[in-house]
Amino acid sequence: MRSFARNRQMLGLHLPTDPRWAALAREDLRTLLIDHAWCEHKAASNAMSLIVRHPGLTDLVEELTAIAGEEMAHFGMVVQRIKERGWELGPERKDGYVNELLAFVRKDGDAQERLVDRLLFSAMIEARSCERFKLLSATAADPELRTFYRELMESEAGHYSTFIGLARQYGGRVDVDARWKEFLVFEADVVARYGTSAEMHG
Secondary structure, eight states: OOOOOHHHHOOOOOSSSOOHHHHHHHHHHHHHHHHHHEEEHHHHHHHHHHHHOOOOHHHHHHHHHHHHHHHHHHHHHHHHHHHHHHOOOOOOOHHHHHHHHHHSSSSSOOHHHHHHHHHHHHHHHHHHHHHHHHHHHHSSSSSHHHHHHHHHHHHHHHHHHHHHHHHHOOOOTSSSHHHHHHHHHHHHHHTOOOSSSTTOOO
């Protein structure tokens, strides 16, 4: 697997997470873990949705089947950590950050443009999650959780690379790099309004 240092350069996020978010997550671990579990579940659902929409793209189906499986495995791991602390999973909450990013995804244009945008949307979420897992791997009070988030950070970096690679593979005439730069600019504006709660994208 590529080192995280290399992947950090590839992520290209324009705005780092405010360190105060990590303090909030540390102080309210229950909220963090419950929201994190549902984020893993939604990531698996997103991968499966892309497969359902594009069953004829063999490499996409193969790669995203693997990602969906990993995300559900992560869901189970987080749920286990919730249970170990005597807590319950709790209901899923709306993710305003993700919904704002989703609004940036093209709803018009041709099939290739729409597919590229959905893949870049997915890559963007993985990139920000990777960055936040890195922060948690350095700041979590529990040593076991620091190790856990380090492992997840590396996994998310791999998922990010997969989504970017698929966008380039299936993008056709779409300038994927130019569109990715637009996503990065938009995401920086969005994430600047978050960081005030212990939720994964809060």
